[in-house]
Amino acid sequence: MTTKTTLHPDVEIGLVQIRVSNLERSLTFYQNVVGLSVLRQSGREVEMTADGQNVLLILREIENARVLRPNSVAGLYHFAILVPDRPSLGLVVRNLIASGIEVGQGDHLVSEALYIQDPDNNGIEIYRDRPRDTWKYDAEGHVMMTTDPVDVNGLLAASEGLQWNGLPAGTVIGHVHFHVGNLTKAKEFYVGLLGFDLVANYGSAAMFISAGGYHHHIGLNIWAGQGAPVAPADAVGIDYFTLLLPNEEERTAVVKRVKQAGFTVVEENGAPTFKDPWNIGIRLIVKSHTK
Template sequence: MTTAATLPQTLEIGRVQLRASNLDRSLAFYQNVVGLKVLRQSGREVEMTADGQHVLLVLREINSARVLRRNSAAGLYHFAILVPDRPSLGLVLRNLIDSGIHIGQGDHLVSEALYIQDPDNNGIELYRDRPRDTWKHEANGNVVMTTDPVDVDGLLAASEGLSWTGLPAGTVIGHVHFHVGDLGEAKKFYVDTLGFEQTAHYGDAAMFISAGGYHHHMGLNIWAGQGAPAAPADAAGIDYFTLLLPSILERDAVAERVRTAGYRVDEAGGVVTITDPWNIGIKLLVKL
């Protein structure tokens, strides 16, 4: 099916909200290991930031939350924090090494990435992009990505003599990546209805989609198994993420496409929330 409408090229991911089983433990992790700062706290909910202004992560504690086994349900695979440059990623690596946490890594040609897990088994990617004019494309337009070893020595050298003070200003949520129960249904929702465009695929098990030619704003995979059920509402994991759109007109157009296709759309207090087939919330916001 050809996409009837596409998302605007200026689309951005805004923030991610997670359910936490132990807020104090998660808060310490995201401050000390990841490098975010507390912007404000209300009860057992905390907004976190890199620059002291923009919220990147919200942690919401739920009582007696279950912590799921990794790759056991549809839901969050990882959310990805994009730092502005290579020295910044080098400093991230130094801090992760000092923390003693297990670190995964991958050079994806378009980016260099480090992977960790939070105390609730939520995946986190911390990465930097290579300049867009160096990205290679296949004949069909898809972005060429792979997973090679990261030049760890080069990252450490790029940050030599610099001091870690947490994630720098200019850090954003670069993309989100989900386990889904069916790639065909995911494509129907995210590509054919929302208006993302496919940018790459990994065999029959994963696809990558974006707006505006980015390598990917979203990854979608069936690594939790074909037909994987949605994560329970009382389990640690993702509540929602936000899409930042350039105008109310664009926001309403997306909401109408979703509503017409028969998916759930809620509006409250001027905020439009849509829900994907695996109960992942997406708040449509207008970038100010």
């Protein structure tokens, strides 16, 4: 009898690096519309932050980048920015309304979420979680999620009289969501190999996985089509996301499993990095405990 590999319950998603076609245009968008600020810039790469210390997003401009039709390849569906409370999300709503861009929304029972696209059609979710003790579970122990209309008026009321100064300290990357070419293969990699737990299925077209009982750290879907091709290297999209692990022992164990499964692991900026079956990069970082 085989024992299921399980990631440490304290695993979290860290920073995300994406490819953009026009850095100046993206900087304007991510500062004015999303509410991040520049921490540092090196050539055509910019690190962006909410608290002035921790990097949440890296923008990398590539020359003559191709902007693909949405939902046409495997890769980024959206990365999700988690704000610390409801008034903060209310301020996000106010700023998005003022920006005039198109905004999608969904109340997922466990969270309230807003959806936007950056100028290159990279998907972004900005959301707040409801307290974990209010989440409901089905007979199989899976977190119950749905998509209902968001109480926008309630969000506006929660932020009444507050001032928008960009995303607040305490904002993190809460999860990432990807198009993949095959859900069975995705489950084998992310659940069977890496050790995430299956938290919920969305019919036969999407699944949600996490560590430590979170509603999801990663969403995986086949909405770009069964067998969706890998995104070209010269297209906008995601370079990699980071997994924040609690200690070096956990990182070593993950690296060992990945190598034994035949995946190539390379050191990038001192961190083990590898790619999933759809060329999405994953970088393993040991959490800093100095905060």
